Amino acid sequence: MPASFDHPHILAGQGSLGLEVLDQVPDVDAIIVPTGGGGLLAGVAAAVKAVNPRVQIISAESERAPGFKAAMKAGRPVFTECHSTLADGLAVSLVGGNAYATAAPLIDRVVSVSEEYIAIAILRLVEMEKAVVEGAGATGLAAVLQGLLPELKGKKVVIPLCGGNIDTTVLGRVLERGLVADKRLLKVWLIVSDRPGSLAQMCKLFSTAGASVKDIYHERAWLKSDMFSVQIQVVLEVRDSEHADEVTKIISENYEDVKFYQ
Template sequence: MAPGVEGAEPADPHCDPDNPRVMQFQEISAAAYKIKDGLPRTPCTRSGLSRAVGMEIYFKKEYLQFTGSFKERGARYSLMMLPPEQRQVGVIAASAGNHALALAYHGSQLGIPVTVVMPIVAPMMKVQLCRQHGAVVIEHGRDIGELSCHVYCAAVVVTRVLCCRYDHPHILAGQGTMGLEIIEQVPDVDAVVIPVGGGGLIAGVALAVKSLRPNVKIIGVESEKCASFTASLESGKPVYVRAMSTLADGLAVPLPGVNAFATAAPLIDKMVVVSEEQIALAILRLVELEKAVVEGAGATGLAAVLAGLLPELKGQKVVIPLCGGNIDTTVLGRCLERGLAADGRLCRFLVTVSDRPGGIAELTKLLAGIGVSIKDIFHERAWLTSHIYSVEVKCVVETRDREHARQLEEMLRHHYGQVVFGVNEVRANCV
């Protein structure tokens, strides 16, 4: 590990903290030529959300890649750049999902053996897909730090090339090809808003875009649960930040790549941080309005716009990469519910009503009268300290919007007296 850096990954000869490598535009151009026959050009289309947010939004739909993420760009290029003798031996990499899938798929296409080390908590779907593509999968550890140590030791033992998911020069060059496509598809773009984890994507795209259009703004977005790149910019060097559980699990990289940081830092115009609620709301908006299923990490760019964190872009033409669509189906359900709550369309309240016939019926009639739909209802009698002929009812309800939720509050206050109304919760009592 890098000395004195908690959680730092084992040394990679291509990723030396003492001698970081700044990428050159020519490397991205070479990568684009090399991979053009093996990857589709994803669409970059105008969004129906443009009017609502006051910007001309274009979504670069990287979730439409075969394995569902932009990681295919760097994976294919890094595999194609292997010397013939190393192609026979193959590569090994640590990944929680998308990089592993990309390597496994393109390794099978190019006839290169691939071994991926994945955490034991990785979604079973991703593990099985890697195996279906012919990769050897080793399940080990619970976080990326444990994975990286294990994969480095394994690489030494089997003499396979260590393929860093976000900091190897070939990975950065491959990811940068997205920037070339953005400029071709939206030539008069004013800004590109890019999700940031280890920094490989923003480094490659920023270099490509700024080389061709120096005046285009490059804005990075991180999850508040792991804002390691923001902290690194403030420190002037990559620093370790402990990663917490987040909807944007693909961005939970505690230590940015040294090459990625050296390349991206001078090119980034602004960094912003988004909350879990804002990410969930972005996922919801994409499902409802764009008919796009995008994972948390891929939705953070839109989250920053919806949260009003980029007011300087009003009236401008903005490209947002939707970087990946590999979201677990159970997690998607939770994200949609969180998004509904953040949007004021899912509320819960506790109300104490009469336990005599008609008490609960009166409550449901009141809710129906203002068009509130009950999703769940629960009764509690044993632990009440009020009148013996009373029952506490907990309701989870759907409302149309925040204004409708406000009407719900007023109705409860009018009929049941004292009410404590929070963002997602109402407490009411009847005497």
């Protein structure tokens, strides 16, 4: 008895997504399909290639659950160790036999996406599309953002956002990690003089640089330097990676003992 995601009827049903894409975007050049057990990939590939063989079908999976890439390399489904991933809906140790047999001869490429870019993809979808998408559903977009498919530049590409099952608390953490990966949160550790006005001077420097203080923490007891200094850990909000580089340069020019975490 095959797994539910690998039943031929399920594969056929998921293929309807491909037919809808062809109906709505008849001149589509490529479809990037998030892949775990392979059911959606197989259904879409079979339906789309039957109607228009020139459409590229690309599989996108988490690099922490690379089951389909391993199956393609081995020539059959093989057990693959899965690790914790934001795309938990794709974390399948063994791709479906029916799914593999259907998809393998039809798909054009398999790419594996990093956790960092899955987080960025979720962030981009919230900000730009006002769409809350789980990690598995955002994996196709992550593949594009990571630059894994440069050959698709200038082409018409469809990316199904196939899943919104993400816990609210998890979403908050993912968005914050996405901001870090996007270099819009900058963590700074520095030592300043522990005298009146030093903190105000530091914050004024941040303000002048256009950075906003998100979190700040003082540490005196475990500091190994002199008694008249204080270690400060600050999380700054910046506009983008270019602004992060500018802020980093300004802070480095004004403080000698400083470290940055990105």
